[in-house]
Amino acid sequence: MTAAAPTSPTTHPSRRENVSRAALALGAGVLVAMALPPWGFWPLAFVGVVLFDVALGDDPARGRRFLLGWLFGAGWMFVGMGWMIQLTGPGYVVAGVIFGGYHSVAAGLAPGGPWRILGRPALHTLAEALRFSFPFGGVPLASMGIAQVGGPFAPVVGVGGVILLTWIVFQLGTLMSVMWASRDRLSRPPTSILVWSMSAAVVGVITLSFVAPDGRPTGDTLTIAAVQGGGEQGTSALDVPSIVVTERHLEATAGIEPDPELDLVVWPENTIDVVTFESSDIAQSIVDEAARLDVPISVGLTEDVVIDGRRRFTNAQVVVTPDGEITSRYDKVRRVPFGEYVPLRSVLERISSAVDRVGDAVPGTTPAILELPSGEKLATVISWEIFFGGRVREGVELGANAVINPTNGASYTGTIVQTQQVASSRLRAIESGRWVVQVAPTGFTAFVDPDGTVVQRTAQSEQRVLIQEIEMRTGFTWYTSLGDAPFIVALIGAALVSMYFGGRFGWLTRRSRA
Template structure:
């Protein structure tokens, strides 16, 4: 492969990364993939893999730059791993014809499905699905989650390749299919309003680029209490950010919980507080619903932990060549659905990183959640890249579940998101703030929450080899 062609594909991948928040130039994703398809046709699996690998190296080199705030070495290691996962299925996309049109969307879904699982339980950040968050295309997540939206980007990429190649039949079919999917989303099942309440999210405020291990956790709790004083109206539900309270186990016996219970009673509101519960060399990341008068109604311990953030995979090996002082304790995972019993009924809860995983939100919806709460923490990062992606993920979860999402971040962005994905209230980074809006408790399921990710994942894994059979059959007929 010529060096210029290799560098061109890397650059094309980097341009594709501009489709992600905060840039939001979503059309660059199908355009870049379409251009890649036009100029990377090859019958050799090895060369197709090399071509696709170069494209995704460019994409993840740009799309994962937020990792450099944590570790440059981790960023450099993640790029080829993530590129490998996305490039492998693309190596098997036929080089021409109907098989190519079927195979490309399937390959994108296969790659993204795999990224949600490996390595270390999956790292679905910087997903292509975040790009079209402000377009009508995003409504298709109500049908089959973000994987269908990624498939739709692949369908539009086929249209772009067709336009470049002057294959207008491919353009017409791809655009027609895209319109049909968006139209289907408009008539697909949604939830229904059970009750309207007043909800608030609390942002403690503070500097970006700070770490929990080197920060005063008592100050974080104090800033949450101070932010509560900014409240100028009655709320029924108040959500605090991740790690708003740090205590020794058991948290149920802590004086901080007593203080929050007293505050909940004084305000006559349910408070969702998140505790970092220290237990020797370990800790638990736990959310609790604190009811007025009688204290804890429900507790949820974070299930999907952040690798190299809340625990170190292969710590005994890694500590030989890396400084792990910023992660002195290993988090203990919880189990079960993301749900909190409360005086307001069942409240969905996904903690921080879990908002990127549709199945964690779905677990709460299937357990009866009428609203979703997302305490999160992005203060470790020095810019808006991760806060923007977290907010985009909260908006995706709102649409696919047809629920209001209350996202509370220590330093921003905190937001209140409607079931159609619109942000009705949003904080600024670093500010101390409290946001309050009328929100709905809702019942019912969408197709996405009924079916989950398995049907579209299995379909994609099946369509990829079928695309080859289509291509072989077409060659036999010629």
């Protein structure tokens, strides 16, 4: 590969060069997307970042940086978030434009010259951190962390979560590009100082990730049966009556043989849809199965509620004991925009009646944890919440010994969401040092160990029960103790330093290249 020739702000590149750079930036974004499940493998993300830095060049004009940054982000987001078309076509377009815009701003603000070694990785990582939280609470799918969970750098999330792992990818990719394109200046400051300093920082973080604490076993175990009722993918509650879903899971549960070693049965999200669960016939069926197996059953249920004269619904996971008591309940806190509520509903209702198909879930207010009658605590993140590291972290801080992720991806065709969710469960396992149990009505249901290894996983649409003995664990990883804030602050500092020196002393770096 031959790197594009550096272009100073005073040089006007040809139209052909502009088109080539634009195509390279767009293709670089697509390569990052192709590193994501279900398509690619982790090295493609590094190739994408290297090519993006090559497309930007050494010191391009600011306007061109904005354009190339947007093309990079758009190539990444429009492919990696293709699942969103099934949720909301207009929302998919808007999200792609906005999130591509985050990388446009990052590229525009990052300095050229040697200080890009510090600035570009920091600013593009901050663009991803912003995407994880804004707007509408964030959309943390198609992330660098998800793309890297199968690679050798995944343990970094135990130190600083997905944000630190994202920085590793951008920093290494930028360093590789600079060391190739600017090898004639590697012995001159500030290029040499920045290259060696950032290389040392990357090596230091990776080294720390292999010696950092990852929790410890309590000495106790829990044997869990994760129930997947099966059924066709690409269906919604309007296509398949909720009672059919419930009956499939009752049928699968009925196939579990009583076993004194069994401690808990877990059903997926939304497998029961009733007005009031406790007084329903379905509740009695669950109690009967719990009594037959002599273990509690944790079920995902949707209940209708009326608030201020408007019909809404709750999305909860409860623990039902063999004697019929509900001993613990968690209501989903983070709702799916355009799936469980409609942002700016009053405005969008004037544009399209399609928003009427989306109900309004009542957000939960309780901590992300369920407690079993035997005393074990399970960090509980429902569906969408598994993509947010902070939700699992909250449960672990409250003493959770393992994590459960009841989910429902039955409405999505293909496997983009499902495979990215398994990858997110793997990230949460490493971040927290806990086993993660993901259970879905039509797939994928999986057990993930604290190292992020998928120990068992179902196929799509099949009816199957996975049974696994998991280790109860305690203790904190550094990410559990620190969260994201220290790393975001450090990235902001690095970005500001690069922008200050790259702008204020740009004349010095340009003179050293002369």
